[in-house]
Amino acid sequence: MGPEAVTSSVTGAAPLLEVRGVSKQYGGNYALEPIDLTIRAGSVHGFLGKNGAGKSTLVSIIAGQTKQTSGQIFFEGVDISSKTYAERKEMGIHLLPQHAEVLPELSVAENLLLPDFKGAGRGLIRFSKVNEYATSVLERYRLPFAAEAMAGTLTLHDQRRLSIARTLKDGGKLVMLDEPTASLGKQERRELFDWIRELNAAGQSFVFISHYNSEIREICDECAVLRDGVLVADALDPRVTSSEEISRLVTGVAHEEFVRDRQTDLQPLLEVHEARAPGFRGVSLSIGAGEILGLVGLPGSGAKEFARALGGLNPLEAGTVRLRGETVDLHRVASARKAGVCYMTDDRIHEGLVADLSVMENLHLGNWPTKSGLVDAAQMGTFYERIHDRVVIRAWDPSQPVGELSGGNQQKVLLGSVLGFDPQVVVFDEPTIGVDVGAKEEIHSLMDELTRQGAAVVVLTYDADEMCRIVDRAVAFSDGAVVTELAGDELTPDRVLSSISTQKVSS
Numbered sequence: 001m002g003p004e005a006v007t008s009s010v011t012g013a014a015p016l017l018e019v020r021g022v023s024k025q026y027g028g029n030y031a032l033e034p035i036d037l038t039i040r041a042g043s044v045h046g047f048l049g050k051n052g053a054g055k056s057t058l059v060s061i062i063a064g065q066t067k068q069t070s071g072q073i074f075f076e077g078v079d080i081s082s083k084t085y086a087e088r089k090e091m092g093i094h095l096l097p098q099h100a101e102v103l104p105e106l107s108v109a110e111n112l113l114l115p116d117f118k119g120a121g122r123g124l125i126r127f128s129k130v131n132e133y134a135t136s137v138l139e140r141y142r143l144p145f146a147a148e149a150m151a152g153t154l155t156l157h158d159q160r161r162l163s164i165a166r167t168l169k170d171g172g173k174l175v176m177l178d179e180p181t182a183s184l185g186k187q188e189r190r191e192l193f194d195w196i197r198e199l200n201a202a203g204q205s206f207v208f209i210s211h212y213n214s215e216i217r218e219i220c221d222e223c224a225v226l227r228d229g230v231l232v233a234d235a236l237d238p239r240v241t242s243s244e245e246i247s248r249l250v251t252g253v254a255h256e257e258f259v260r261d262r263q264t265d266l267q268p269l270l271e272v273h274e275a276r277a278p279g280f281r282g283v284s285l286s287i288g289a290g291e292i293l294g295l296v297g298l299p300g301s302g303a304k305e306f307a308r309a310l311g312g313l314n315p316l317e318a319g320t321v322r323l324r325g326e327t328v329d330l331h332r333v334a335s336a337r338k339a340g341v342c343y344m345t346d347d348r349i350h351e352g353l354v355a356d357l358s359v360m361e362n363l364h365l366g367n368w369p370t371k372s373g374l375v376d377a378a379q380m381g382t383f384y385e386r387i388h389d390r391v392v393i394r395a396w397d398p399s400q401p402v403g404e405l406s407g408g409n410q411q412k413v414l415l416g417s418v419l420g421f422d423p424q425v426v427v428f429d430e431p432t433i434g435v436d437v438g439a440k441e442e443i444h445s446l447m448d449e450l451t452r453q454g455a456a457v458v459v460l461t462y463d464a465d466e467m468c469r470i471v472d473r474a475v476a477f478s479d480g481a482v483v484t485e486l487a488g489d490e491l492t493p494d495r496v497l498s499s500i501s502t503q504k505v506s507s
């Protein structure tokens, strides 16, 4: 534990897991300084911390996926430090990694049963049994898709829920969930919390990683805070620790939420007329120069499909789009970018970044600076400095592969790569997924800065509070069409949520 560690005693049951002097170094850099930590049997233990603080590293070490540089781990009094991932799983330690993936070419049932394939017969897989078992799991977690469906056909939200169910279904004594709520809607979060409560009441213990103080307060009975690889607080009771105090422990400074000074009556910059593409139709709207427009809508409502259409990822089948009065071609990502419209995806793993390329190379994806036909390294360096001034990326150095960065820092690289196009319109699809409180404010301020330079920003977020703090106006989608516009006094979290809850969702 770091020298300034804060501890408040939450009395309780015997230790289930003890971490003693565990550290992790990468090439001489500490991702985790030696820490001591205890998880009590029967608890839901929250881990909070800035991007790159070491949370994922710690749970990965506990699960046996990453080898610690020093220290020991005891589970129910047994030293498990040298046990493998599979042996720890057998003992009841389960991990849902931050980027738990489903295999898109396999069915929901096959994904649920990986890697053990319970339901297999002697040397042969009996698919009727596999589907029967999977259907019972889907029913237990009230998941609305068929066991036989191909996992790749599910929405990202449902793929996430599938991977959570895959982890929870195995039981286990200690289940560690690394940012399980990232990219889940409000209702889906509530259901996840219900599952955790039920399983916890039945004796399962949890580690729960989140960037949301409210979630930690709602579901955890104690929490630990990591900062830059150091454990700065442990065994805090989140229900009696103020949100400000937790945020101060997380970031090391007192922080204030960004609230935008709402703008009105702006000159139109982007005008969409009778646009139609898969997922929406008949959409006409105008976005002002210097405006932040929010898109509200459940998955399948058309909001995301519209956002992707602006970025050239869901080509328009009908309608026109004008930028400063000129018709623009948004049929491909490259043509949209060329016209000045950039989309920042919510799926950085599959659409945004290339894990094996460096931070610097990812910042220039699709946008290499060249000189005499060769890559201009000097210009790349200048750009890195410029981006780093606006969003602080925690990497050992610019040549580090982006796949080695923490999730939140990958998100910042993605943001940087979009800014490299000097866009006039930026479409942000859930831009603050997985980023810490400080970085969230950085991203919000950056959107504000873009608009002060005359750009327009379109943002899709499922967090109604965040939406109302950062946008000037919002439009709600339902069943593939715009149904409501919220502005002025009507733009409140309650109105945003009620506009969502009354929506029909097209299948």
Ligand SMILES: Nc1ncnc2c1ncn2[C@@H]1O[C@H](COP(=O)(O)OP(=O)(O)OP(=O)(O)O)[C@@H](O)[C@H]1O
Residues within 6 Å of the ligand: 026, 031, 049, 050, 051, 052, 053, 054, 055, 056, 057, 058, 098, 394, 395, 396, 404, 405, 406, 407, 408, 409, 434, 436
């Ligand atoms: N394989 C690796 N090689 C080099 N450095 C690594 C590797 N894996 C993680 N790191 C570094 O270890 C540090 C801690 O990362 P970690 O993923 O544990 O942070 P985190 O607290 O989970 O952050 P986030 O909230 O952004 O997910 C980061 O600086 C990261 O770049």
